Amino acid sequence: MKSKRCAFLIFLAVLIVSRNALAESTNALHVTFPDERLTVSGLYWFGEDKPVLRRLPARLKDTFRPPVWGLAQSPSGGRIRFRTDSLSLVVVAQNPDASTMHHMTSVGQNGLDLYVDGHYIASAWPNKEAKIRADWRLGGEKKIRDVTIYLPLYKGITISEIILATDAKIESPSPFVLPKPVVYYGSSITQGGCAENPGLSYQSIVSRRLNLDHVNLGFSGNGMGEPAIAQALAEIDAAAYVLDYWANPSVEVYRDTLPIFVDILRAKHSKTPILLTGPFYFSKERVDSALAAKQDEKRKIARDFVEARRKAGDENISFVDGSEMLSSEQVEGLVDGVHGNSLGFYFCANGLEPHLRKALGLGPALKK
């Protein structure tokens, strides 16, 4: 009897110790966020505003309309990157709330994606109290791996700490193929609505493929092409600008803002490639001729604008036909007739990839 009871007590002790062993061990390596060993990518002004994970700088807050500033609190495109030989990783984080929209998952709207050496591994999402505790395995054998944690697409987040194995090395992440990021400006679609995962905005998909850094300045319902945002974009020394803001403005506002927006960028960056996307296909264009006409007008505006600028001597601006990103035959890629779903953003990445390759001089894709 005694030995049985003893065995049970040992079993119980092992159980208690092993439960969340890494997270609760005082020997684990607790890295309070922010920490210079953890690289934050995609949030261009993080350096001046840390620890806040935000997409626009506090310094310019008063120049933005309040909804734009509100949306900037969602760190879409933001990533925490480092290399480590730890076999496990805990992330302790908090959203302001755990709400979701009807066309987004909590994973994508509020949560985190883990990629190891460029491969998706796992995700995390908040509990009802909006607390996130990701508890991830990074590998089986001890070796240095590249870790990328994608931040939420549509909700703010505060990272408290990252916990690694006691003796873990932390090194700088592997470099991108270009030192400068590609900067995207646009609407909810640009912001990543409605990918199911933080790492599935079209920019994240195409950036992983090409090993590029990127900055996501899509603002849901508020990509109106206003000069204040153009001024902010112009602060960024970009590898390229992708202006993807066809969805929110009226036809007239779109037509009127394009020249001003591009002039502001060109005043500081005369040669940086600018890609202007035209509208992709809304499924309701098939049944609503007024909507189709409006979309077509914007397509023509974007195409004509680029053509005129090129004729006027700007060789570094180019047009991306939106139907290459999501065509009338790819409407399964829409979650609500308007916003991309995870499949739609895969289509968008496929369509944008050759244009980005050309603009950035990366050469054509290898045929699979």
Add this chain to the structure above:
Amino acid sequence: MKSKRCAFLIFLAVLIVSRNALAESTNALHVTFPDERLTVSGLYWFGEDKPVLRRLPARLKDTFRPPVWGLAQSPSGGRIRFRTDSLSLVVVAQNPDASTMHHMTSVGQNGLDLYVDGHYIASAWPNKEAKIRADWRLGGEKKIRDVTIYLPLYKGITISEIILATDAKIESPSPFVLPKPVVYYGSSITQGGCAENPGLSYQSIVSRRLNLDHVNLGFSGNGMGEPAIAQALAEIDAAAYVLDYWANPSVEVYRDTLPIFVDILRAKHSKTPILLTGPFYFSKERVDSALAAKQDEKRKIARDFVEARRKAGDENISFVDGSEMLSSEQVEGLVDGVHGNSLGFYFCANGLEPHLRKALGLGPALKK
């Protein structure tokens, strides 16, 4: 002054009348559900259990484990189909609640997708009271169109009525390429977890492509290969059976249930094609060798089982390597490391398509 006031009153009157004109007009064609003019597809026993939109028959309720019966209340794969020349369509429906899981959208879990002539057009989702009121345009000019309404993947639904234009024709939907449905049995993944849209389970995607009918008998966490479900499947005169239940059972249960399950089908359907899928790739296999080993064991069990049956003379059973549905290079298609997202189900449909074509004698796909 008087004429101004008059104009305003006319404007007001037009505004009031036009608001939800179709839905509220007593002249509109209100079709209470069910109605024999509205074809229900994908819910094989609807005929005996109507008006309940459910995946298993009440007659056999006592033969199923309670969780299986509970999950059968979610009409994944169910569709309401008809042809009409109405230019608009209202669907009035109700879910038992409007809750969502962390890895599903309300659209996909609770909502509806509208396809017109095979093209996705729009979606609907419940409000906080779990009421759905879809208000859709079907086209611009009056002509007969095929309408398909996809039902929720992971929640029950009651349809109250469908409202069309007053003088609308309602006709039988266009026929499928085969009169019998393809019947799928499996896990949460099979049930459609976690597509963002009701029409984006892999079965729905591949069925649209091939113009096939299908029955979805995936049961989240409960695709355990039990004989009671095999008996239910055997009631269906299927074009083919796809046994996709590798995810839920242990290695041992998977090995032990396969022969019994297939024997039950074969007792009634000696020649019907049976496709047995092996495990697709879980992203955590990359970092968890124990998980990878378990998946590999199931892969071997499925492959060996089919090989043995074919050697024993069953020419109509075939193996589908899960890595053709979602490979180690397609892990972006997972929402949480386990379940497909909308992109993942697109990959699954791509992988399954050639196997289905072969089994059903549909010929190879045209190269795009």
